[in-house]
Amino acid sequence: MSLLDTRVPAVLLRVDPNPFHHGTLGAVRSLGRAGVEVHVVAASAGSPVSSSRFVHRTHTPPPPGASAPDIARVLHRVAARVAGAAVLVPMDDASSIAVSRMRETLAPSYLLPATPDGLPERVADKAALAAVCAQAGIPHPTTLVPESGAQAEAAVHRLGLPVVSKWSRPWLLPAGRGLQSTKVLNSAQQARELYRHSEEAGSPLLLQQYLPPGRDRDWFFHGYADRSGGVRAGGTGRKRRAWPRGAGLTAVGHWTSNPHVRALSERLAGELGYRGILDLDFRRCATTGRYHLLDFNPRPGAQFRLFSDTAGLDVVRALHLDLTHQPLPQGAPREGRTFVVENYAPFAALGPAPQGRELAWHASDDPAPGRAMRALWPRHVAHRVRGRWATAAPVPVQGRPAHNETVATKTDDEKASGC
Numbered sequence: 001m002s003l004l005d006t007r008v009p010a011v012l013l014r015v016d017p018n019p020f021h022h023g024t025l026g027a028v029r030s031l032g033r034a035g036v037e038v039h040v041v042a043a044s045a046g047s048p049v050s051s052s053r054f055v056h057r058t059h060t061p062p063p064p065g066a067s068a069p070d071i072a073r074v075l076h077r078v079a080a081r082v083a084g085a086a087v088l089v090p091m092d093d094a095s096s097i098a099v100s101r102m103r104e105t106l107a108p109s110y111l112l113p114a115t116p117d118g119l120p121e122r123v124a125d126k127a128a129l130a131a132v133c134a135q136a137g138i139p140h141p142t143t144l145v146p147e148s149g150a151q152a153e154a155a156v157h158r159l160g161l162p163v164v165s166k167w168s169r170p171w172l173l174p175a176g177r178g179l180q181s182t183k184v185l186n187s188a189q190q191a192r193e194l195y196r197h198s199e200e201a202g203s204p205l206l207l208q209q210y211l212p213p214g215r216d217r218d219w220f221f222h223g224y225a226d227r228s229g230g231v232r233a234g235g236t237g238r239k240r241r242a243w244p245r246g247a248g249l250t251a252v253g254h255w256t257s258n259p260h261v262r263a264l265s266e267r268l269a270g271e272l273g274y275r276g277i278l279d280l281d282f283r284r285c286a287t288t289g290r291y292h293l294l295d296f297n298p299r300p301g302a303q304f305r306l307f308s309d310t311a312g313l314d315v316v317r318a319l320h321l322d323l324t325h326q327p328l329p330q331g332a333p334r335e336g337r338t339f340v341v342e343n344y345a346p347f348a349a350l351g352p353a354p355q356g357r358e359l360a361w362h363a364s365d366d367p368a369p370g371r372a373m374r375a376l377w378p379r380h381v382a383h384r385v386r387g388r389w390a391t392a393a394p395v396p397v398q399g400r401p402a403h404n405e406t407v408a409t410k411t412d413d414e415k416a417s418g419c
Contacts, residue, residue, distance in 0.1 A: 004320050005321075011088050011110065015071065020343070020380065039058075041061050042058070059081075075110070087319065093297060113275040127204055138267075139291060143207070146191075153192050156188040163191065222307050223277075224277050229269075231265070232322075232328055233315045234315050240253060268296075277319055278298060303360075
């Protein structure tokens with residue numbers, strides 16, 4: 001018998017058009033294996049996710065950059081095709097923010113956590129997060145928001161080189177303009193030039209102190225804040241390998257107990273009155289030993305399936321159980337489990353895993369997405385390489401190779417390397 005109320009379907013929403021978002025597949029499998037009817041509102045063309053046997057139906061998503069009312073209209077159309085009220089699971093920041101804005105409009109058709117109005121947008125906004133951390137006493141990278149090109153240069157001199165640049169609201173970045181949500185800058189002139197794109201970017205530029213990555217410095221916390229405010233499911237994980245290296249998404253992660261990171265996460269969620277799924281990223285400063293919060297994602301992290309306990313509970317199942325007023329089972333942590341994204345860390349998917357291993361794509365009970373990923377990924381990489389060759393190579397700055405100047409464009413749970 002399923003732990004979940006299988007009479008209540010689930011709708012997964014993702015506005016970001018990334019066809020290789022393995023977190024969406026994880027949510028499909030988590031709910032589908034429990035017998036829940038799963039609908040996916042996301043770009044499905046060329047996506048391995050759509051081939052999963054646990055997808056009941058795919059629906060055309062709103063276009064990238066759609067407004068919150070436009071997203072709500074799409075969700076109302078989907079609701080008309082779904083039997084009864086459904087649990088809605090936003091899978092990216094833009095979706096979470098839009099759902100929060102349109103909560104009252106969506107509530108008759110969808111079950112949603114009672115997150116305070118505007119809170120998802122507040123914590124996802126990189127500049128606002130700095131203020132949130134300051135108010136809550138959570139360590140956070142020193143963050144400056146320049147109001148002119150000259151102030152951008154001055155901020156770099158104050159912070160020291162290299163410096164991390166971020167656009168405050170990366171979900172507003174226009175597609176195809178070459179603006180990257182996060183970069184590592186090696187000169188004050190780069191900061192001045194980047195500031196000129198502020199209007200085009202749609203949100204303020206901020207500059208943060210840089211802390212280099214290193215062994216055992218990158219950590220994450222996934223959890224679910226239930227109706228009473230208690231943080232359930234999830235756990236603390238250590239990022240062992242990232243893509244891009246040192247600054248990107250979790251390619252290899254380990255479930256590792258870290259009481260300090262857990263305490264910081266639970267305290268912040270409690271002080272904010274947060275409800276729903278949360279994914280936090282921390283970097284430990286090698287000098288002070290303090291864990292600095294880099295990102296607060298108001299939705300599931302792509303590697304959330306790492307934290308599946310002995311009762312089979314993860315944050316997505318916890319959301320469904322809580323919103324349908326079902327009890328959450330008391331399972332034991334399975335510390336030592338490994339999560340591997342095969343297309344970014346293929347060799348890590350091989351060899352022994354005594355504590356258990358969760359693969360992002362391959363699953364014996366759902367093999368089609370893994371096969372599709374292996375067929376589609378080489379073409380995707382070739383397309384990206386051709387696109388890079390078509391653009392002019394960046395000019396090295398301060399005698400450093402050009403490939404060290406930029407971390408990468410970051411989507412979903414790809415993280416910044418500032419402290």
